[in-house]
Amino acid sequence: MEKYVLPQLTFDYSALEPHISGRIMELHHQKHHGGYVTNANTTLEKMAEARSKEDFTSIAALEKALAFNVSGHVLHSTFWQNLGPKMGGEPTGELAEQIKKDFGSFAIFKKQMNKCAETVMGSGWGALVWEPLAERLLTIQVYDHQSNITQGGIPLMVLDAWEHAWYLQYENRKTDFFEAAWNLWNWQDITTRFDEARALKLKLVGATA
Numbered sequence: 282m283e284k285y286v287l288p289q290l291t292f293d294y295s296a297l298e299p300h301i302s303g304r305i306m307e308l309h310h311q312k313h314h315g316g317y318v319t320n321a322n323t324t325l326e327k328m329a330e331a332r333s334k335e336d337f338t339s340i341a342a343l344e345k346a347l348a349f350n351v352s353g354h355v356l357h358s359t360f361w362q363n364l365g366p367k368m369g370g371e372p373t374g375e376l377a378e379q380i381k382k383d384f385g386s387f388a389i390f391k392k393q394m395n396k397c398a399e400t401v402m403g404s405g406w407g408a409l410v411w412e413p414l415a416e417r418l419l420t421i422q423v424y425d426h427q428s429n430i431t432q433g434g435i436p437l438m439v440l441d442a443w444e445h446a447w448y449l450q451y452e453n454r455k456t457d458f459f460e461a462a463w464n465l466w467n468w469q470d471i472t473t474r475f476d477e478a479r480a481l482k483l484k485l486v487g488a489t490a
Contacts, residue, residue, distance in 0.1 A: 282325060285351070287311075287318045288358050296366040300461040302450045310361070313445050317353035317426075324350060352426035356406055359474075360439050365467040372468040376475045383418040393420050395459045398442045405442050407459075409471075410434035411478035415489050435478040438471045 290310060295303030324347045331337055371377065371387050384390035390409075397420040398407030406423040412434050421431050423439075440462060441447075447458035 282329065284325075285318045285321045285354055287315050288361065290361055292366055297364060297465055300464050301364075301447075301458075305446070305449050308449070309441075309445060310357075313443075314354070314357040317350045317357065321347065321350035321354055348427045349425060352423075356408075356423070356426055356436065356439050356441075359436055360441055362470050363438050363467055364462070364465045365470075366465070368467045369464040370466075370468065372472060374472065376468070376472045379418055379475070390420075391463065394438075394440065395456070397422055398440045398459050399456055401442045404444070405429075407440040407442060408436050409438040410436050411475060411481075413478070413481045414483050414485060416479070433481075433483055435474070435481065437474040437478060438466065 287310075290306075293303070294306040294310070297303075297306060324343055327339070328343050328347070331339060331343065372380065377387070380387055380390050384393060394407055394409060401407065401422050401424065404425055405428075406426070408421050408423055410419050410421055410431060411417075412419050412431060414433055418437075419431060419434060421434060422429050440459060442455070442459075444455075447455050451458045
């Protein structure tokens with residue numbers, strides 16, 4: 282069975298300082314993200330055992346656990362690649378034009394993205410996604426790791442709003458953490474995701490006008 286693996290970061294834990302402390306990065310990557318990977322693999326093993334016994338009485342709980350942990354793995358893996366030391370600024374090219382088209386301006390997009398993350402009720406994420414049906418960019422709120430998803434939306438850029446992402450350094454000032462992240466966005470990575478996402482066609486005839 283194919284197993285999920287905790288990806289290695291392309292930079293040192295301290296490389297994002299002063300915006301994100303090395304201690305937060307170490308705990309966040311090893312303990313939190315690592316926990317989702319371990320739990321996802323464990324859940325898959327339990328599903329395989331259930332199939333071998335043809336006993337599906339626990340399938341609802343297993344499906345819920347798998348969605349939570351795999352989604353946590355995917356979002357964190359995306360987050361690490363979205364970030365980088367000495368990054369930030371603004372995107373260029375077709376992504377910049379699409380942001381202007383769908384949000385009005387980069388400045389408005391930034392405000393919407395920050396507010397999206399800030400107003401998540403409980404734990405979750407703010408995300409920029411490509412919505413392939415209408416071929417446009419949207420921001421979405423992700424509760425925990427998997428709820429409130431726009432079906433078909435492809436995450437391009439994700440902002441972790443769980444307390445473990447910021448509390449050790451920013452305490453109750455989570456909006457300061459969201460603002461600091463704009464010094465770290467790797468627009469090359471986000472642009473690559475944007476370019477690849479646009480190739481997806483949902484083939485839902487007559488679903489948009």
